[in-house]
Amino acid sequence: MPLDSEQIEKQILRFQDELFDRGLRLTKQREQVFRIVLGAEGHLSAEDLHRQVREQNRSIGFATVYRTLRVLVDCGLIEVRQFGDGVQRYESAAGDHHDHMICVACGEVFEFEDDEIERLQIKAAESRGFEIVSHRLDIYIRRCDSPKCGPLSKRRLNHR
């Protein structure tokens, strides 16, 4: 979910602090990579990010993008997502918590928030004497209303 410009600037400052703690500097390239993640609508792979950052800076290499992503994950500023296709995707860790539904037919990812599901997860952990540190909920779906993603049986009929 995209952040507003004030939130984005706060995140850049946090990145600068985290880099400083690691003896690193906020270079133009590191900043460019992070700004693309912060401004993204969805979930980007390292290749997607490299393509986008190259539109601003032709000289940035894939290795730089990838190393920057590792540092950002290490700092807790971005999170890695795995949606079952073996590709790692990244999104900002700031902003409201959300979970994901992933279409098994086309791979499209939908973000959602459901207070009742969140409450039930806390209840399930607490009833076992645990406290939730974090959670990730990915629900694999097939869109029933989409001609290319609808139920298998219907798709077979359509192709006959």
Ligand SMILES: [Zn+2]
């Ligand atoms: Zn959740």
Ligand SMILES: [Zn+2]
């Ligand atoms: Zn997401």
